[in-house]
Amino acid sequence: MDDGYKHPSHEKKMKFRINILGSKNGNIRWIVLITILAFVLSSSLSFVSSNLLGDVNIFFSILIVLVIVFIGIIFDIIGIAVTSADESPFHAMASRKYYGAKQAIRLIRNANKVSSFCNDVVGDICGVISGTASAFIVFKVSQSVGGIVAFLVELSFAGFVAALTIGGKAIGKTIAIENCDYIVYKVGVIAKFLTGRFGIKKKKRKHKNRQMTNKKFKQNGQKSDDRKTNKNKNKQNKKDTV
Structure with a gap:
């Protein structure tokens, strides 16, 4: 398409990636679930409505x-x-x-x-x-x-x-x-x-909660160990200066 604008030879064109189903597996599961649900609901409701209308x-x-x-x-x-x-x-x-x-x-x-x-x-x-x-x-x-x-x-x-x-x-x-x-x-x-x-x-995800708590305990333990080592170093430095 000629828009009257001179495009330089070194100009790069932006490329967009098309993602149809999404990046998460949950989207694919939702698509399958909603398709099955639509089939079940449509068949059951059409059966009920036809029986009601006939009577x-x-x-x-x-x-x-x-x-x-x-x-x-x-x-x-x-x-x-x-x-x-x-x-x-x-x-x-x-x-x-x-x-x-x-x-x-x-x-x-x-x-x-x-x-x-x-x-x-x-x-x-x-x-x-x-x-x-x-x-x-x-x-x-x-x-x-x-x-x-x-x-x-x-x-x-x-x-x-x-x-x-x-x-x-x-x-x-x-x-x-x-x-x-x-x-x-x-x-x-x-x-x-x-x-x-x-x-x-x-539903509570117990396994993930346990992992998160274990990580927090480890991080807190590492922080406390670092504080103790820093205190010991400061004491040694004070003794050396004295």
């Missing part, structure tokens, strides 16, 4: 579709809020021992995982299930009403579900960005309540 009437089936769309919008708001939130105010809240502040900090520090779970896994699964459920509802309507009416119902209901999903997520994005700290704190409060309710505790 209820059209009114309740439409209500189920709206609930699925609403769940996708809520999780999309949470994922965007976590990526947009700032960690610094939650440190002050954690120092004052606010309920759920530490969980909010963990959510922000793991923003990539939280956003991929909320936006990609739950959001996309809800979108797929709502689409299949709306098609199932249209099929039930077409069995009872045929002709042009069934065609109009198919177009209108499919467009309504798509517009509700896209419009709800668009409104949710603005709400999430403007109120990101508040949303993250409320999610942290819910996470704190659930972990306390079900007795979920953070």
Whole structure:
């Protein structure tokens, strides 16, 4: 591309290294885990929704579709809020021992995982299930009403579900960005309540803690030995001067 600038012959071009999967093994594990989780959740939720829609009437089936769309919008708001939130105010809240502040900090520090779970896994699964459920509802309507009416119902209901999903997520994005700290704190409060309710505790790494304590003891022992040798040298120097 000719930009009108004369590039000298000795000028070096910067080369950037592209890292797709990340440098840590934890990223690869997370990708595998989230893929398996998405498969399990999508298959189980589609099975449950199809059974529910087959047993209820059209009114309740439409209500189920709206609930699925609403769940996708809520999780999309949470994922965007976590990526947009700032960690610094939650440190002050954690120092004052606010309920759920530490969980909010963990959510922000793991923003990539939280956003991929909320936006990609739950959001996309809800979108797929709502689409299949709306098609199932249209099929039930077409069995009872045929002709042009069934065609109009198919177009209108499919467009309504798509517009509700896209419009709800668009409104949710603005709400999430403007109120990101508040949303993250409320999610942290819910996470704190659930972990306390079900007795979920953070695993303590005993082996690493023991290694750290042994290193500290060794360092303290070396420092004390160095101090003793320095004191002995100072005493000998004083005696020699006397």
